[in-house]
Amino acid sequence: MDLNTITDVRLARSRADLVALCTTVVPLAGGSALFGEPQNHLEGFVDLMTLEWPALTVTPDGLDIAATCTIAELSRFPAQPGWLAHPAFFQCCTALFGSFKVWNVATVGGNLCASLPAGPMTSLTAALDGEVLIWSPDGSERRMPVTSFITGNTTNILTPGEVLRSIHLPLRALEARVGYRKIALSPLGRSGAVLLGRLERSGAFVLTVTAATVKPVQLSYDALPDADTLRADVERLDEWFTDAHGAADWRRAVSCVLADEIREELA
Incomplete structure:
Protein backbone atom coordinates (compact mmCIF):
# COMPACT_ATOMS: atom_id res chain seq x y z
CA MET A 1 0.00 0.00 0.00
CA ASP A 2 1.04 3.63 -0.39
CA LEU A 3 2.65 5.21 2.67
CA ASN A 4 1.63 8.82 2.22
CA THR A 5 3.41 10.14 5.31
CA ILE A 6 6.90 9.25 3.98
CA THR A 7 8.66 12.40 2.78
CA ASP A 8 12.28 11.23 2.62
CA VAL A 9 14.13 8.08 1.59
CA ARG A 10 17.89 8.07 2.17
CA LEU A 11 20.26 5.59 0.52
CA ALA A 12 22.74 4.29 3.06
CA ARG A 13 26.31 3.92 1.79
CA SER A 14 28.05 3.37 5.12
CA ARG A 15 27.22 2.83 8.79
CA ALA A 16 27.52 6.59 9.32
CA ASP A 17 24.36 7.08 7.24
CA LEU A 18 22.36 5.20 9.85
CA VAL A 19 22.52 8.13 12.29
CA ALA A 20 19.30 9.42 10.72
CA LEU A 21 17.33 6.54 12.25
CA CYS A 22 14.88 7.43 15.01
CA THR A 23 11.27 6.75 16.02
CA THR A 24 9.93 8.29 12.79
CA VAL A 25 12.73 7.23 10.41
CA VAL A 26 13.28 3.48 10.18
CA PRO A 27 15.39 1.02 8.18
CA LEU A 28 14.04 -0.18 4.84
CA ALA A 29 15.14 -3.43 3.19
CA GLY A 30 12.64 -5.43 1.13
CA GLY A 31 9.69 -3.47 2.50
CA SER A 32 7.19 -6.33 2.24
CA ALA A 33 6.26 -5.94 5.91
CA LEU A 34 6.47 -2.14 6.07
CA PHE A 35 4.28 -1.63 3.00
CA GLY A 36 1.80 -4.30 4.07
CA GLU A 37 -0.06 -2.09 6.53
CA PRO A 38 -0.44 1.62 7.42
CA GLN A 39 2.63 3.27 9.01
CA ASN A 40 1.17 6.69 9.75
CA HIS A 41 3.76 7.45 12.43
CA LEU A 42 6.66 7.26 9.96
CA GLU A 43 8.20 10.14 8.03
CA GLY A 44 11.21 8.56 6.35
CA PHE A 45 13.26 5.50 5.46
CA VAL A 46 16.95 4.70 5.35
CA ASP A 47 17.47 2.11 2.60
CA LEU A 48 19.81 -0.66 3.77
CA MET A 49 20.01 -2.44 0.42
CA THR A 50 22.47 0.13 -0.93
CA LEU A 51 24.98 -0.98 1.73
CA GLU A 52 25.45 -4.08 -0.45
CA TRP A 53 26.18 -6.47 2.39
CA PRO A 54 27.15 -9.97 1.13
CA ALA A 55 23.98 -12.04 1.44
CA LEU A 56 25.50 -15.31 2.66
CA THR A 57 29.02 -15.91 3.93
CA VAL A 58 30.35 -19.34 4.87
CA THR A 59 32.89 -19.16 7.70
CA PRO A 60 34.87 -21.81 9.62
CA ASP A 61 32.33 -21.33 12.43
CA GLY A 62 29.17 -21.64 10.33
CA LEU A 63 27.11 -19.28 8.20
CA ASP A 64 26.58 -15.51 8.38
CA ILE A 65 23.29 -14.31 6.88
CA ALA A 66 23.05 -10.60 6.15
CA ALA A 67 19.84 -8.99 7.34
CA THR A 68 19.33 -7.86 3.73
CA CYS A 69 19.58 -11.40 2.32
CA THR A 70 16.34 -12.14 0.49
CA ILE A 71 14.22 -15.24 1.00
CA ALA A 72 14.92 -16.16 -2.63
CA GLU A 73 18.69 -15.97 -2.11
CA LEU A 74 18.50 -18.14 0.99
CA SER A 75 16.28 -20.70 -0.75
CA ARG A 76 18.86 -21.11 -3.53
CA PHE A 77 21.88 -21.40 -1.24
CA PRO A 78 23.71 -24.64 -2.14
CA ALA A 79 24.35 -27.40 0.35
CA GLN A 80 27.77 -27.43 2.01
CA PRO A 81 29.69 -30.61 2.92
CA GLY A 82 28.45 -32.02 6.21
CA TRP A 83 25.56 -29.59 6.61
CA LEU A 84 22.79 -32.08 7.30
CA ALA A 85 20.45 -29.25 8.36
CA HIS A 86 20.53 -27.67 4.88
CA PRO A 87 17.07 -28.96 3.74
CA ALA A 88 15.50 -26.85 6.51
CA PHE A 89 16.51 -23.69 4.60
CA PHE A 90 14.15 -24.36 1.71
CA GLN A 91 11.50 -25.92 3.94
CA CYS A 92 11.26 -22.77 6.06
CA CYS A 93 11.34 -20.50 3.01
CA THR A 94 8.29 -22.31 1.63
CA ALA A 95 6.49 -21.61 4.91
CA LEU A 96 6.46 -17.91 4.00
CA PHE A 97 2.94 -16.78 3.11
CA GLY A 98 3.68 -14.95 -0.14
CA SER A 99 4.23 -15.21 -3.90
CA PHE A 100 7.52 -15.42 -5.79
CA LYS A 101 7.44 -11.62 -5.98
CA VAL A 102 7.53 -11.46 -2.18
CA TRP A 103 10.33 -14.05 -2.08
CA ASN A 104 12.47 -11.78 -4.26
CA VAL A 105 12.13 -8.70 -2.04
CA ALA A 106 11.37 -9.97 1.48
CA THR A 107 14.52 -10.25 3.59
CA VAL A 108 15.62 -12.56 6.37
CA GLY A 109 16.24 -9.61 8.68
CA GLY A 110 12.93 -7.99 7.83
CA ASN A 111 11.08 -11.19 8.64
CA LEU A 112 12.79 -11.34 12.03
CA CYS A 113 12.13 -7.67 12.76
CA ALA A 114 8.45 -8.05 11.89
CA SER A 115 8.49 -10.63 14.72
CA LEU A 116 5.29 -12.34 13.69
CA PRO A 117 4.76 -15.68 15.44
CA ALA A 118 4.55 -17.40 12.05
CA GLY A 119 7.70 -15.74 10.70
CA PRO A 120 9.49 -18.59 8.87
CA MET A 121 12.93 -17.02 9.25
CA THR A 122 12.32 -16.94 12.99
CA SER A 123 11.55 -20.66 12.80
CA LEU A 124 14.74 -21.43 10.87
CA THR A 125 17.20 -19.25 12.74
CA ALA A 126 15.84 -20.08 16.19
CA ALA A 127 15.90 -23.81 15.45
CA LEU A 128 19.56 -23.61 14.37
CA ASP A 129 20.62 -21.61 17.44
CA GLY A 130 20.97 -18.42 15.41
CA GLU A 131 22.62 -15.39 16.99
CA VAL A 132 21.78 -11.87 15.82
CA LEU A 133 24.25 -9.01 15.50
CA ILE A 134 22.71 -5.63 16.34
CA TRP A 135 24.27 -2.25 15.51
CA SER A 136 23.54 0.47 18.06
CA PRO A 137 23.43 4.23 17.30
CA ASP A 138 26.49 4.94 19.46
CA GLY A 139 28.66 2.74 17.24
CA SER A 140 28.67 -0.25 19.57
CA GLU A 141 27.17 -3.64 18.78
CA ARG A 142 25.65 -6.53 20.68
CA ARG A 143 24.86 -10.16 20.02
CA MET A 144 22.10 -12.38 21.35
CA PRO A 145 20.20 -15.56 20.48
CA VAL A 146 17.24 -15.26 18.13
CA THR A 147 15.14 -16.79 20.92
CA SER A 148 15.93 -13.73 23.05
CA PHE A 149 15.61 -11.22 20.19
CA ILE A 150 11.91 -12.02 19.65
CA THR A 151 9.97 -11.05 22.78
CA GLY A 152 6.36 -11.57 21.72
CA ASN A 153 3.74 -11.24 19.00
CA THR A 154 5.26 -8.54 16.69
CA THR A 155 7.71 -7.36 19.39
CA ASN A 156 11.48 -7.62 19.75
CA ILE A 157 14.31 -6.00 21.69
CA LEU A 158 15.32 -3.41 19.05
CA THR A 159 15.21 0.21 20.21
CA PRO A 160 14.89 3.30 17.95
CA GLY A 161 18.06 3.78 15.92
CA GLU A 162 19.22 0.16 16.20
CA VAL A 163 19.72 -2.03 13.12
CA LEU A 164 19.75 -5.80 12.78
CA ARG A 165 22.98 -6.38 10.85
CA SER A 166 23.20 -10.17 10.46
CA ILE A 167 22.40 -13.61 11.83
CA HIS A 168 25.04 -16.24 12.55
CA LEU A 169 24.21 -19.95 12.39
CA PRO A 170 26.82 -22.09 14.19
CA LEU A 171 28.46 -25.03 12.46
CA ARG A 172 27.41 -27.35 15.29
CA ALA A 173 23.74 -26.76 14.46
CA LEU A 174 24.25 -26.86 10.70
CA GLU A 175 25.84 -30.30 10.99
CA ALA A 176 22.89 -31.67 12.98
Missing part, protein backbone atom coordinates in the same frame (compact mmCIF):
# COMPACT_ATOMS: atom_id res chain seq x y z
CA ARG A 177 20.06 -33.75 11.58
CA VAL A 178 16.86 -31.70 11.47
CA GLY A 179 13.21 -32.73 11.28
CA TYR A 180 10.61 -30.20 10.07
CA ARG A 181 6.84 -30.09 10.40
CA LYS A 182 4.30 -27.40 9.52
CA ILE A 183 0.52 -27.27 9.74
CA ALA A 184 -2.02 -24.63 8.70
CA LEU A 185 -5.80 -24.45 8.62
CA SER A 186 -5.78 -23.99 4.82
CA PRO A 187 -3.33 -25.02 2.09
CA LEU A 188 -2.18 -21.43 1.46
CA GLY A 189 -2.87 -20.06 4.92
CA ARG A 190 -0.45 -18.66 7.45
CA SER A 191 1.25 -21.35 9.53
CA GLY A 192 -0.63 -22.48 12.60
CA ALA A 193 2.41 -24.33 13.95
CA VAL A 194 5.97 -24.84 12.72
CA LEU A 195 8.23 -27.23 14.64
CA LEU A 196 11.84 -28.17 14.01
CA GLY A 197 13.77 -30.81 15.92
CA ARG A 198 17.57 -30.89 15.89
CA LEU A 199 19.62 -33.97 16.77
CA GLU A 200 23.29 -33.10 17.13
CA ARG A 201 26.28 -35.39 16.73
CA SER A 202 26.69 -35.41 20.50
CA GLY A 203 23.21 -36.92 20.79
CA ALA A 204 21.68 -33.72 22.21
CA PHE A 205 18.14 -33.00 21.01
CA VAL A 206 16.49 -29.57 20.71
CA LEU A 207 12.85 -29.01 19.74
CA THR A 208 11.88 -25.51 18.60
CA VAL A 209 8.20 -24.53 18.54
CA THR A 210 7.14 -21.48 16.51
CA ALA A 211 3.98 -20.07 14.89
CA ALA A 212 1.88 -21.82 17.56
CA THR A 213 3.50 -19.70 20.29
CA VAL A 214 3.83 -15.92 20.55
CA LYS A 215 7.62 -16.27 20.44
CA PRO A 216 10.00 -19.15 19.66
CA VAL A 217 10.22 -21.70 22.45
CA GLN A 218 12.87 -24.41 22.80
CA LEU A 219 13.00 -27.66 24.70
CA SER A 220 16.51 -29.09 25.15
CA TYR A 221 17.59 -32.60 26.12
CA ASP A 222 20.93 -34.36 26.52
CA ALA A 223 19.53 -37.23 24.45
CA LEU A 224 16.43 -37.96 22.41
CA PRO A 225 13.54 -38.14 24.93
CA ASP A 226 10.88 -40.80 25.00
CA ALA A 227 7.44 -40.03 23.60
CA ASP A 228 5.73 -39.47 26.95
CA THR A 229 8.39 -37.07 28.22
CA LEU A 230 8.35 -34.98 25.04
CA ARG A 231 4.57 -34.80 24.94
CA ALA A 232 4.35 -33.75 28.59
CA ASP A 233 6.94 -31.02 28.09
CA VAL A 234 5.19 -29.65 24.99
CA GLU A 235 1.84 -29.63 26.79
CA ARG A 236 3.36 -27.67 29.68
CA LEU A 237 4.36 -24.76 27.44
CA ASP A 238 2.27 -21.67 28.19
CA GLU A 239 3.00 -19.38 25.20
CA TRP A 240 0.15 -20.72 23.03
CA PHE A 241 -2.21 -18.11 21.58
CA THR A 242 -5.44 -17.82 19.63
CA ASP A 243 -6.00 -15.86 16.42
CA ALA A 244 -7.70 -16.33 13.04
CA HIS A 245 -5.09 -18.94 12.09
CA GLY A 246 -5.81 -21.31 14.96
CA ALA A 247 -7.03 -21.67 18.54
CA ALA A 248 -4.56 -22.13 21.38
CA ASP A 249 -5.85 -25.59 22.35
CA TRP A 250 -5.64 -26.76 18.72
CA ARG A 251 -2.10 -25.43 18.44
CA ARG A 252 -1.08 -27.26 21.60
CA ALA A 253 -2.66 -30.52 20.42
CA VAL A 254 -1.17 -30.50 16.92
CA SER A 255 2.24 -29.47 18.27
CA CYS A 256 2.27 -32.57 20.44
CA VAL A 257 1.56 -34.73 17.39
CA LEU A 258 4.14 -32.98 15.21
CA ALA A 259 6.78 -33.11 17.94
CA ASP A 260 6.38 -36.88 18.22
CA GLU A 261 6.59 -37.28 14.44
CA ILE A 262 9.90 -35.38 14.49
CA ARG A 263 11.16 -37.50 17.39
CA GLU A 264 10.35 -40.69 15.52
CA GLU A 265 11.95 -39.40 12.32
CA LEU A 266 15.20 -38.49 14.03
CA ALA A 267 15.25 -41.72 16.04
Whole structure:
Protein backbone atom coordinates (compact mmCIF):
# COMPACT_ATOMS: atom_id res chain seq x y z
CA MET A 1 0.00 0.00 0.00
CA ASP A 2 1.04 3.63 -0.39
CA LEU A 3 2.65 5.21 2.67
CA ASN A 4 1.63 8.82 2.22
CA THR A 5 3.41 10.14 5.31
CA ILE A 6 6.90 9.25 3.98
CA THR A 7 8.66 12.40 2.78
CA ASP A 8 12.28 11.23 2.62
CA VAL A 9 14.13 8.08 1.59
CA ARG A 10 17.89 8.07 2.17
CA LEU A 11 20.26 5.59 0.52
CA ALA A 12 22.74 4.29 3.06
CA ARG A 13 26.31 3.92 1.79
CA SER A 14 28.05 3.37 5.12
CA ARG A 15 27.22 2.83 8.79
CA ALA A 16 27.52 6.59 9.32
CA ASP A 17 24.36 7.08 7.24
CA LEU A 18 22.36 5.20 9.85
CA VAL A 19 22.52 8.13 12.29
CA ALA A 20 19.30 9.42 10.72
CA LEU A 21 17.33 6.54 12.25
CA CYS A 22 14.88 7.43 15.01
CA THR A 23 11.27 6.75 16.02
CA THR A 24 9.93 8.29 12.79
CA VAL A 25 12.73 7.23 10.41
CA VAL A 26 13.28 3.48 10.18
CA PRO A 27 15.39 1.02 8.18
CA LEU A 28 14.04 -0.18 4.84
CA ALA A 29 15.14 -3.43 3.19
CA GLY A 30 12.64 -5.43 1.13
CA GLY A 31 9.69 -3.47 2.50
CA SER A 32 7.19 -6.33 2.24
CA ALA A 33 6.26 -5.94 5.91
CA LEU A 34 6.47 -2.14 6.07
CA PHE A 35 4.28 -1.63 3.00
CA GLY A 36 1.80 -4.30 4.07
CA GLU A 37 -0.06 -2.09 6.53
CA PRO A 38 -0.44 1.62 7.42
CA GLN A 39 2.63 3.27 9.01
CA ASN A 40 1.17 6.69 9.75
CA HIS A 41 3.76 7.45 12.43
CA LEU A 42 6.66 7.26 9.96
CA GLU A 43 8.20 10.14 8.03
CA GLY A 44 11.21 8.56 6.35
CA PHE A 45 13.26 5.50 5.46
CA VAL A 46 16.95 4.70 5.35
CA ASP A 47 17.47 2.11 2.60
CA LEU A 48 19.81 -0.66 3.77
CA MET A 49 20.01 -2.44 0.42
CA THR A 50 22.47 0.13 -0.93
CA LEU A 51 24.98 -0.98 1.73
CA GLU A 52 25.45 -4.08 -0.45
CA TRP A 53 26.18 -6.47 2.39
CA PRO A 54 27.15 -9.97 1.13
CA ALA A 55 23.98 -12.04 1.44
CA LEU A 56 25.50 -15.31 2.66
CA THR A 57 29.02 -15.91 3.93
CA VAL A 58 30.35 -19.34 4.87
CA THR A 59 32.89 -19.16 7.70
CA PRO A 60 34.87 -21.81 9.62
CA ASP A 61 32.33 -21.33 12.43
CA GLY A 62 29.17 -21.64 10.33
CA LEU A 63 27.11 -19.28 8.20
CA ASP A 64 26.58 -15.51 8.38
CA ILE A 65 23.29 -14.31 6.88
CA ALA A 66 23.05 -10.60 6.15
CA ALA A 67 19.84 -8.99 7.34
CA THR A 68 19.33 -7.86 3.73
CA CYS A 69 19.58 -11.40 2.32
CA THR A 70 16.34 -12.14 0.49
CA ILE A 71 14.22 -15.24 1.00
CA ALA A 72 14.92 -16.16 -2.63
CA GLU A 73 18.69 -15.97 -2.11
CA LEU A 74 18.50 -18.14 0.99
CA SER A 75 16.28 -20.70 -0.75
CA ARG A 76 18.86 -21.11 -3.53
CA PHE A 77 21.88 -21.40 -1.24
CA PRO A 78 23.71 -24.64 -2.14
CA ALA A 79 24.35 -27.40 0.35
CA GLN A 80 27.77 -27.43 2.01
CA PRO A 81 29.69 -30.61 2.92
CA GLY A 82 28.45 -32.02 6.21
CA TRP A 83 25.56 -29.59 6.61
CA LEU A 84 22.79 -32.08 7.30
CA ALA A 85 20.45 -29.25 8.36
CA HIS A 86 20.53 -27.67 4.88
CA PRO A 87 17.07 -28.96 3.74
CA ALA A 88 15.50 -26.85 6.51
CA PHE A 89 16.51 -23.69 4.60
CA PHE A 90 14.15 -24.36 1.71
CA GLN A 91 11.50 -25.92 3.94
CA CYS A 92 11.26 -22.77 6.06
CA CYS A 93 11.34 -20.50 3.01
CA THR A 94 8.29 -22.31 1.63
CA ALA A 95 6.49 -21.61 4.91
CA LEU A 96 6.46 -17.91 4.00
CA PHE A 97 2.94 -16.78 3.11
CA GLY A 98 3.68 -14.95 -0.14
CA SER A 99 4.23 -15.21 -3.90
CA PHE A 100 7.52 -15.42 -5.79
CA LYS A 101 7.44 -11.62 -5.98
CA VAL A 102 7.53 -11.46 -2.18
CA TRP A 103 10.33 -14.05 -2.08
CA ASN A 104 12.47 -11.78 -4.26
CA VAL A 105 12.13 -8.70 -2.04
CA ALA A 106 11.37 -9.97 1.48
CA THR A 107 14.52 -10.25 3.59
CA VAL A 108 15.62 -12.56 6.37
CA GLY A 109 16.24 -9.61 8.68
CA GLY A 110 12.93 -7.99 7.83
CA ASN A 111 11.08 -11.19 8.64
CA LEU A 112 12.79 -11.34 12.03
CA CYS A 113 12.13 -7.67 12.76
CA ALA A 114 8.45 -8.05 11.89
CA SER A 115 8.49 -10.63 14.72
CA LEU A 116 5.29 -12.34 13.69
CA PRO A 117 4.76 -15.68 15.44
CA ALA A 118 4.55 -17.40 12.05
CA GLY A 119 7.70 -15.74 10.70
CA PRO A 120 9.49 -18.59 8.87
CA MET A 121 12.93 -17.02 9.25
CA THR A 122 12.32 -16.94 12.99
CA SER A 123 11.55 -20.66 12.80
CA LEU A 124 14.74 -21.43 10.87
CA THR A 125 17.20 -19.25 12.74
CA ALA A 126 15.84 -20.08 16.19
CA ALA A 127 15.90 -23.81 15.45
CA LEU A 128 19.56 -23.61 14.37
CA ASP A 129 20.62 -21.61 17.44
CA GLY A 130 20.97 -18.42 15.41
CA GLU A 131 22.62 -15.39 16.99
CA VAL A 132 21.78 -11.87 15.82
CA LEU A 133 24.25 -9.01 15.50
CA ILE A 134 22.71 -5.63 16.34
CA TRP A 135 24.27 -2.25 15.51
CA SER A 136 23.54 0.47 18.06
CA PRO A 137 23.43 4.23 17.30
CA ASP A 138 26.49 4.94 19.46
CA GLY A 139 28.66 2.74 17.24
CA SER A 140 28.67 -0.25 19.57
CA GLU A 141 27.17 -3.64 18.78
CA ARG A 142 25.65 -6.53 20.68
CA ARG A 143 24.86 -10.16 20.02
CA MET A 144 22.10 -12.38 21.35
CA PRO A 145 20.20 -15.56 20.48
CA VAL A 146 17.24 -15.26 18.13
CA THR A 147 15.14 -16.79 20.92
CA SER A 148 15.93 -13.73 23.05
CA PHE A 149 15.61 -11.22 20.19
CA ILE A 150 11.91 -12.02 19.65
CA THR A 151 9.97 -11.05 22.78
CA GLY A 152 6.36 -11.57 21.72
CA ASN A 153 3.74 -11.24 19.00
CA THR A 154 5.26 -8.54 16.69
CA THR A 155 7.71 -7.36 19.39
CA ASN A 156 11.48 -7.62 19.75
CA ILE A 157 14.31 -6.00 21.69
CA LEU A 158 15.32 -3.41 19.05
CA THR A 159 15.21 0.21 20.21
CA PRO A 160 14.89 3.30 17.95
CA GLY A 161 18.06 3.78 15.92
CA GLU A 162 19.22 0.16 16.20
CA VAL A 163 19.72 -2.03 13.12
CA LEU A 164 19.75 -5.80 12.78
CA ARG A 165 22.98 -6.38 10.85
CA SER A 166 23.20 -10.17 10.46
CA ILE A 167 22.40 -13.61 11.83
CA HIS A 168 25.04 -16.24 12.55
CA LEU A 169 24.21 -19.95 12.39
CA PRO A 170 26.82 -22.09 14.19
CA LEU A 171 28.46 -25.03 12.46
CA ARG A 172 27.41 -27.35 15.29
CA ALA A 173 23.74 -26.76 14.46
CA LEU A 174 24.25 -26.86 10.70
CA GLU A 175 25.84 -30.30 10.99
CA ALA A 176 22.89 -31.67 12.98
CA ARG A 177 20.06 -33.75 11.58
CA VAL A 178 16.86 -31.70 11.47
CA GLY A 179 13.21 -32.73 11.28
CA TYR A 180 10.61 -30.20 10.07
CA ARG A 181 6.84 -30.09 10.40
CA LYS A 182 4.30 -27.40 9.52
CA ILE A 183 0.52 -27.27 9.74
CA ALA A 184 -2.02 -24.63 8.70
CA LEU A 185 -5.80 -24.45 8.62
CA SER A 186 -5.78 -23.99 4.82
CA PRO A 187 -3.33 -25.02 2.09
CA LEU A 188 -2.18 -21.43 1.46
CA GLY A 189 -2.87 -20.06 4.92
CA ARG A 190 -0.45 -18.66 7.45
CA SER A 191 1.25 -21.35 9.53
CA GLY A 192 -0.63 -22.48 12.60
CA ALA A 193 2.41 -24.33 13.95
CA VAL A 194 5.97 -24.84 12.72
CA LEU A 195 8.23 -27.23 14.64
CA LEU A 196 11.84 -28.17 14.01
CA GLY A 197 13.77 -30.81 15.92
CA ARG A 198 17.57 -30.89 15.89
CA LEU A 199 19.62 -33.97 16.77
CA GLU A 200 23.29 -33.10 17.13
CA ARG A 201 26.28 -35.39 16.73
CA SER A 202 26.69 -35.41 20.50
CA GLY A 203 23.21 -36.92 20.79
CA ALA A 204 21.68 -33.72 22.21
CA PHE A 205 18.14 -33.00 21.01
CA VAL A 206 16.49 -29.57 20.71
CA LEU A 207 12.85 -29.01 19.74
CA THR A 208 11.88 -25.51 18.60
CA VAL A 209 8.20 -24.53 18.54
CA THR A 210 7.14 -21.48 16.51
CA ALA A 211 3.98 -20.07 14.89
CA ALA A 212 1.88 -21.82 17.56
CA THR A 213 3.50 -19.70 20.29
CA VAL A 214 3.83 -15.92 20.55
CA LYS A 215 7.62 -16.27 20.44
CA PRO A 216 10.00 -19.15 19.66
CA VAL A 217 10.22 -21.70 22.45
CA GLN A 218 12.87 -24.41 22.80
CA LEU A 219 13.00 -27.66 24.70
CA SER A 220 16.51 -29.09 25.15
CA TYR A 221 17.59 -32.60 26.12
CA ASP A 222 20.93 -34.36 26.52
CA ALA A 223 19.53 -37.23 24.45
CA LEU A 224 16.43 -37.96 22.41
CA PRO A 225 13.54 -38.14 24.93
CA ASP A 226 10.88 -40.80 25.00
CA ALA A 227 7.44 -40.03 23.60
CA ASP A 228 5.73 -39.47 26.95
CA THR A 229 8.39 -37.07 28.22
CA LEU A 230 8.35 -34.98 25.04
CA ARG A 231 4.57 -34.80 24.94
CA ALA A 232 4.35 -33.75 28.59
CA ASP A 233 6.94 -31.02 28.09
CA VAL A 234 5.19 -29.65 24.99
CA GLU A 235 1.84 -29.63 26.79
CA ARG A 236 3.36 -27.67 29.68
CA LEU A 237 4.36 -24.76 27.44
CA ASP A 238 2.27 -21.67 28.19
CA GLU A 239 3.00 -19.38 25.20
CA TRP A 240 0.15 -20.72 23.03
CA PHE A 241 -2.21 -18.11 21.58
CA THR A 242 -5.44 -17.82 19.63
CA ASP A 243 -6.00 -15.86 16.42
CA ALA A 244 -7.70 -16.33 13.04
CA HIS A 245 -5.09 -18.94 12.09
CA GLY A 246 -5.81 -21.31 14.96
CA ALA A 247 -7.03 -21.67 18.54
CA ALA A 248 -4.56 -22.13 21.38
CA ASP A 249 -5.85 -25.59 22.35
CA TRP A 250 -5.64 -26.76 18.72
CA ARG A 251 -2.10 -25.43 18.44
CA ARG A 252 -1.08 -27.26 21.60
CA ALA A 253 -2.66 -30.52 20.42
CA VAL A 254 -1.17 -30.50 16.92
CA SER A 255 2.24 -29.47 18.27
CA CYS A 256 2.27 -32.57 20.44
CA VAL A 257 1.56 -34.73 17.39
CA LEU A 258 4.14 -32.98 15.21
CA ALA A 259 6.78 -33.11 17.94
CA ASP A 260 6.38 -36.88 18.22
CA GLU A 261 6.59 -37.28 14.44
CA ILE A 262 9.90 -35.38 14.49
CA ARG A 263 11.16 -37.50 17.39
CA GLU A 264 10.35 -40.69 15.52
CA GLU A 265 11.95 -39.40 12.32
CA LEU A 266 15.20 -38.49 14.03
CA ALA A 267 15.25 -41.72 16.04
